Amino acid sequence: MLALVAGLVAPVPALAEVRTPGQCAASLDCTAAEIDRMAMADRLEFLRLVQSGPAAGLGAADRWRNIEGVLSFFLDHGLGAPGTWVSHVDAGILEGIERGVALALGRSADDFGNPGSARWADYLTRLHRGELTVRNVHDRAWSEAEQASTEHGAAVAEQVHGIAPTAVERRFFLFSEFYRWTLRNRPVALDLLLVYAALLNPVLVVRRVPFLDWLTDVRESAPSRKGCEIAYAYARLDPVNGAFGTLDLLLAYIPELYEEFEATR
Template structure:
């Protein structure tokens, strides 16, 4: 009992020192529609949602308030990830996956609110300001170059994700070995968005070794894989990444570039299936 009290006290001190805000959830759980309309649900509120409800929440934000900013389809890839969690029974309330996901969605929600001028409060989530900046630039037509757009999107999600990880830790939740390996694939996706030229160079050099057709299709494949407006690539990517994480093949891969090439070899087959006919 004494050890538990000391751990709880330590976590409380860490929250105060780091400035990590952990607002309490509403006494009555908010519905996805209410959260999307008000844009003021906390990560604690979102943690109480099932993955099916979170999917509804993301879609409602896109079709509702975000549409006015030109972002009616900018989180379809996140829809794919949440759909994967839903279909595989991952991320129940209070789990590490749930808190990380809640941090991401809170950042998006508050970013929309800030970009719309409804509030300046980011709820202590560093991703909020990044998403607001992304949405403001998007609405002004400043993100028409694919590499520029993808970097801005990735930077915002990275900040929200890191906040979600810290939020989980503040609640005493840490990734299992499988979850940590799976998390590496989500990091890989954001890396791919930020490093388009380098990744395309890797495909130019090694693509023919992965598949005879990849060299000639590397640009359309990469565009498909990193398109935030599509849910199918992220859903399939989660299936591949989670399968790899369970089998622990990452130990034989060196660096982010090696992980990227190992991932591409599986994902390219899905691309060919999705784009054939």
């Protein structure tokens, strides 16, 4: 068991060795432990530099803008301080992206023990080859990579550091899971939107495809930023004691997001 837990994390550099966002983006070898010690503003800068720098050569200069939206939300609300459950999960996601870029570029074969690294490398390789031009194929590959990185970050928080999510964090996380589920299940999501439209918003019957395209566009930060605001508000209210089904989440999440979508047209 100890060996299994130890394998979840890469070696932790000494505190004096913590690098700047620019250094991490250039080297692509900062560990989740280092990223955990970064302020949220530095993580946002780091992700942007990875995209505009090494990832750009793989055609991924804008493929994590939705995560930028999440980081901006955390920054504005003072969430994700180093050492918290949110911080460790976020660090796992960013480490997976960073190492995925390194693997795809052939800089290293070390995934840092993060299952998301290989997933991101596969995603980036396929993207660079032009194999992800079909929307639902692209979104599934992207979501599966982020899911693996996210689950790794949660395992590090809970199994290595013994930190469980708070009730609010757990409910907020449920909404993020719903977002990733939507990316992986586009046809089902469109059917659910049709059910929602029949119940509450007939206009969405004909607008559901462009709306879903906007909502799940990883190259946009506005939908994820707004989605986080809505999800956090619901998470703090603890509706129905946090017991949601997929349709419940849709009914809670979609109305305000659809208003945001219409405002952008």
